[in-house]
Amino acid sequence: MSATTAGPARRHVDTAALPVALVVLGVAVVLTVGLVTMEVPSTANAPGPRVFPIGITVLAYVVGAVLLVQALLGRTSGPSHPQRPEPTHHQRPEPVEGPPETHDDETGLRRAQAAGVTEPAAAEVEASASREVSWPRVALLLGLLLVFALVLEPLGWLLSATGLFFGVTVALGARPRLRTLGIAIILAAGIQLVFAGLLGLALLTGFIGGL
């Protein structure tokens, strides 16, 4: 992993690992604040409630720092990237059939040029293109769920769940149609019936329940 082995191929920041490094460091900071502000009752016996979290905090700083350095040094671009089925989840990189969308293509090309490699790195470019994130969609989904959390108690399950389902299908690329809305209502009502009615789970009825 030293610069000498990378040769002429330049490194770029590993944008996939960077956020995780920041999350871990953020966790470490939050733990530190919590440790400092913690009010330990005088009756607490040794070793006390701080010891275990202190260990975690130290580990978090170390792991976060190493991950950050690794992410900033980045992955080397080059054809020798070992391909291995992703171990933790579920999707192996899907083969791209048909013309890839222009957005990816351009980014890949730019990356390839920036990395100073052309032909042999095609696989690597493709791999990094599949890591491109459509942030607007993610933000849209996040917004939908936040709105759902806010309106759930005042509006009740049926209306908020219908809205959420409809919103998510549209956010994921379905055309907004009346049929989709119908499916949304049926599903939301069905869940309410089965889970609240048959299994006795608590779901909010909202103002509709008061009518």
Add this chain to the structure above:
Amino acid sequence: MDVLASLADGFATAFSPINLLWVVVGALLGTAVGVLPGLGSAMAVALLLPVTYSLDPTGAFIMFAGIYYGGLFGDSISAILLNTPGNSSAIASTFEGHKMALTGRAPQALATAALGAFTGGLLATVLVAFLAPSMAVLATYFGPAEFFALALFAFVATSAVVADSLVKGLASLVIGLAVAVVGIETQSGTSRFTFGVPDFLDGIDVVVVTVGLLALGEVFHRASLAHRPEAETLIRSGGRPFLSRGELRKALPAWLRGTAFGLPFGVIPVGGSEIPTFLAYGNERRIDRRSRKPEFGQGAIRGLAAPEAAGNATSGTAMGALLTLGLPTSATAAIMLAAFQQFGLQPGPLLFERDSELAWALIASLFVGLVVLLVLNLPFAPLWAKLLLIPRPFLYAGITLFCVMGVYSSSGSVVDVVLLLAFGLLGMLMRRADVPVAPVLIAVILGPLAETELTRTLTISEGDPSALVASPISIALYAVLALTLVITAVNRIRTRRSIDA
């Protein structure tokens, strides 16, 4: 004969009509969730956990037995027909399984998987039934220091083995541990890291973490690449869903060999059945290379049979480790442990004394669950595959709905829904960075146990840390941990080489 008598009692409980119904419902729901692309057996248990709250503990665990095996089989269906394993444990099945499906042998591939899962699960459950009592007795020799060693074992082994880099595994672990220390500390009553939010006093619910990281994380992940063209094609799977004599002759030894690989890994906390399935696959491939007509690469039935049996054997003995030691060895088992805790039960040596009726009913329903699955899946696997035809936006919107429903109905708190969101986003980030999720779950569930046992050990020894390595059992555990790390490092290198391109 004690075992047989207890087991008979267990079967008597499991065979009551209502409990049989719960097994069937569990198997159906579990398979349904497992089939869904990106969702595996761990997710099936987490997502369906709230559904069981309204049942009595026995009914709930009997249902879990169905969900557990159902989810595993669902993983295999999507692995074979769609080439997308729902869990890391089904990756090895995709290599030959999907090729079998591509060459028009999809129903036989599904039957091979179902029968393999049955064989592995059956042998493992028999082993668990007969060894559980002595395991439980052994576990009574464990004191605080030994349990701390076990928890540490689970932490280190899971993060080192599952991730492709140790740092990423530890990153996942540390996030989980941080989540675990939120809330009131039990020994002194100190409220920790709650930052004034009363909802945090009870800690962060593991269901929120699991559903967020796994299910909602998958939805976020999908959304982030939603502009990509769909490259998946579902393979039709009509035809004879049973095996010819020739196929059976090839598959049977592979099932047995796979089971042999799978059994020991259930009790070693290395994060589930990814390793034994790859070992079993690699072994079959070596055998195949020596034969006159090598079949690997063209859909070899043995290449599917062995990992399937190995995966289910591991899951079976993992259940044994969970019941007798209280130690989850995979993400799925970790969530099962959370389920026990929700019902106020603590798996471990005392479970067989205090709630022996429930423990034996659970073991018996594992058997029943296996049979039910075989009956449900051998003929109906192609029907399950129809679930994969749901258009993706609808599928993921539905999953989202189930996520928020599950989380909200189990706590009734909007704070949990917001937390769910945060974990969903985190799940997506982790997925992009190839950071495994299993260590988070293990850490959230075993974190409090590790801290309590550490505190106890240090209180007894009056602060002397050498008490942690004072007993032969804990020394042995640390030695096995070191050995496991070495072996898995070697095996990973081997496994990496043995995958057919």
